[in-house]
Amino acid sequence: MTDRKLNIAVIGLGYVGLPLAIEFSKKDNVIGYDLNKLRVSELNKQYDRTNELSKEELLEAKYLKVTSSEEAIKSSNIYIVTVPTPVDKNNRPILTPLIKASETVGAVLKKGDIVIKINDYSIDDMMSYMETLSKFNKGDKAEVSVLRDTKIVILNIEF
Numbered sequence: 001m002t003d004r005k006l007n008i009a010v011i012g013l014g015y016v017g018l019p020l021a022i023e024f025s026k027k028d029n030v031i032g033y034d035l036n037k038l039r040v041s042e043l044n045k046q047y048d049r050t051n052e053l054s055k056e057e058l059l060e061a062k063y064l065k066v067t068s069s070e071e072a073i074k075s076s077n078i079y080i081v082t083v084p085t086p087v088d089k090n091n092r093p094i095l096t097p098l099i100k101a102s103e104t105v106g107a108v109l110k111k112g113d114i115v116i117k118i119n120d121y122s123i124d125d126m127m128s129y130m131e132t133l134s135k136f137n138k139g140d141k142a143e144v145s146v147l148r149d150t151k152i153v154i155l156n157i158e159f
């Protein structure tokens, strides 16, 4: 489709990342990247073990490519990281997945800053991004403004 302008990469295809990737793929090209090869293989057979998405919904998502290849995300313009942020027994965040995912993205990032804002919530860092996503319920609609350099792109998404 000629109006597909954005190439979005969603890093981490869990409870949050997979539905997000599916929604974005309704309008733009999406690469869903996960380092869990079993998860990738299952999703490519339209099986979501988290039961967030049905086989039919996965089959319909023809502009979503699911991969564990870092090479495949290189051509993306926007990177959204949705990897786990667990805590240890002392309630301190375990940042290893986030650091590893940041290294993956950092290795392919091109010149240009990206700021994501969803409805009235300004997204300044990964934690505020996660917090904002948690305010939405399945079926809610949101307008997402993405600022890259000086250009604003508006996305309308349904959760």
Ligand SMILES: NC(=O)c1ccc[n+]([C@@H]2O[C@H](COP(=O)([O-])OP(=O)(O)OC[C@H]3O[C@@H](n4cnc5c(N)ncnc54)[C@H](O)[C@@H]3O)[C@@H](O)[C@H]2O)c1
Binding pocket: 011, 012, 013, 014, 015, 016, 017, 033, 034, 035, 036, 039, 082, 083, 084, 085, 097, 098, 100, 101, 104, 130, 131, 133, 134
């Ligand atoms: N699940 C929820 O209801 C919920 C709600 C609000 C916010 N969040 C936040 O969203 C984030 C994601 O949570 P989730 O529940 O989707 O996690 P999840 O455990 O369901 O999925 C995370 C996925 O990321 C993959 N992954 C881990 N490290 C990776 C890496 N370095 N590169 C690529 N893929 C990697 C895992 O294989 C897994 O498939 C967390 O920060 C969580 O706190 C979750």
